[in-house]
Amino acid sequence: MTNDQRWTRLPDAGLVERVRHPIDRTEREAALGEIFQRYHKVMSTVCAYNLDDLDRVKDVVQIAVEAATRELIRGDNPAEPEKLRAWLCGIVRNRCHEDRRSRANEGPLPLKTLTADDDEADRLRRTDEVNRMLDIVATTFTRHQRRIYQFNIRQELHGKTLATALSTSTKNAYKWAYENKIRVDEGFGALILAKHGRSHCVQLARILDQAGWDGENGENDDNFTRILRQRILRHLGTCRKCDNCGTCDGQRARLKMRYSPVLIPILVAPELNEKIPEIIRRILDEEDERDRTGKHDGMNLAAAGTVLVGATTDRKAKKRNWVVDGVFDVLRGLFLIALVVVLGPKLFPTVFDKLPNWPNTQNAATVRLEILVPGGYEAYIAPVGVTCTPVSKKNCDLQLRPGTTVTLTAHRGEFVSYAGPLTWMGCPTGANSSGDTCAFVPTGKARVCLIEPGYPMPWDWCRGKR
Structure with missing residues (x-):
């Protein structure tokens, strides 16, 4: 089964779920592409009832696609994913109203408009x-x-x-x-x-x-x-x-x-097929850049705060005697050590995992287990008693006592139609164990991926590369 076939057989709610909680950018881009490939002609039809002009229909549909893409990525809409078609029709109809209001000499809206129930x-x-x-x-x-x-x-x-x-x-x-x-x-x-x-x-x-x-x-x-x-x-x-x-x-x-509500979508479809993927990629690029900028600004703010606190402490320390100075130096050192221990593994996991006696060896106090499951699936982890999903990713990165027997059990969500065998890549009980359950004793840092055949996975991550 090809990836294209996998997307076309997904229901609307399943596509929305993959956009909201993708395993990576490629999956989100593919799900968005399938949504608009499925409905851009319906959106053009709604627009053609209201505007009846080739170029205006093409431009307004592109504006509606951009607005819908941003809302889908944000995760707030549609409130009812199974009514995706009606939601998209509503967005393009609102953009048609805005286009007509922007033209002072435009007549009133036509009495007949397409609805999702036509x-x-x-x-x-x-x-x-x-x-x-x-x-x-x-x-x-x-x-x-x-x-x-x-x-x-x-x-x-x-x-x-x-x-x-x-x-x-x-x-x-x-x-x-x-x-x-x-x-x-x-x-x-x-x-x-x-x-x-x-x-x-x-x-x-x-x-x-x-x-x-x-x-x-x-x-x-x-x-x-x-x-x-x-x-x-x-x-x-x-x-x-x-x-x-x-x-x-x-x-x-x-x-x-x-004939316009049918003719116009046919004539503008080739241009939309070219423009819509470009719109999706541009918006995803903007989201990635916003995430990188946000992290960079946060680090700069934290650094500025640390410098400010240090400067303030130095000014006050000059007014105290040497005993108080010593106490503050010890507390400051302990704070920095705690900061490194707590935040270091989260900010720089690759570096800390390579340090001697860090929790990735059999002699460590704990061992680290990382799990990846695709959208629509979840994995129950025993005996920890938590469920790993793309939404609750904190449950997919665990610290365990050495010698603990871990059992991972896969569950399919309501929008997953695949019923065949699954694969646990990285499960030591076999050379990529198959089935809904994987049981093993992690002796060092372990990484396990639940794989559905044909599903786009981040293979480098699953093989331990970053």
Whole structure:
């Protein structure tokens, strides 16, 4: 089973759990990617009901993805993970309201908007209808234009991946994709006018008759040729050689509104497939940088506090006699030793574990046991009586008396659908013992990882490397 298959079979609540409590950044990035791969077209559909403009829909969906990613990482929302789709629809709808309010001349919101409870079967039926019409439009393109259509619209390739498929430069790929999107959108509008606009314009009816068009009822769509498409577009155009028909131009806009909530998500999907992973990586980079900055600032503050306390103590010590000075020197030394003993192993575990007589040898007072379990799992540790999970990580780093027999028992969470055998990597009872239970006597520093086949694990950590 591939990693992609593992993510696609996870329910919404399971994906949210992996984002909130990942074993590493790679897992969090993969879970976020699957969430938006699963729902970015639904988000685009909600946006298309409200904005009805290709570029605005693309921009607002990206803003909504960024907002949703930050909230998912923060862990506060959604309050009900199983209702992830409805929560994402709510976020993008709020961003649409903000976009419309920012435009002073924007009209009121449309009366009809998509909700999370809309009939999925009806949405799929309308999607099939639009896809069939787009394929009809594509038959009127040149051979080169049809290749761009297949890779860009049908396979949803964009940017570098599209450039590779077309054997061209990335600059050309972006240019051709943009021109193709406009060509498809205009051609779709021309096809709609051919099917439904005859009764509104005598001149359009004459154009259709001259082309022998009889596809109003969805039959004989082969009659929609490249010449007919270009003639209808020239009928709408505003140059000197065009008809500049305002009637058909307005009629086309009105007719397209029925299809826009399905058409727009199809046209913007390739760009979103490229942009969404970039958004996720950027936000995760910002979170990592914020964590590093926070730790650095905390260390600087602690150092400044220590210097300030030391300076204050020195000034007061000058006023005391030599006996009091000696007492303070002893207390200060004891405080520094205690500080090193307590904080040293936490801040610099690798260094302290290598020190002689530190708790990683058989002669030590205690031995250290580190455990790693993936998201959705937990391991009960006997006889300590605690449970190790990605949430309660303090229970996964223990100090034990030498000679203690430790039993680790794995439990699967409600969102874990995998029911096969698990592996305890690092369990000394076997060369990577299998099963839900691992029992052994740690004689030195031990590190054990619970592994589900196909699950992305931090292998260097499990093998004792950092």
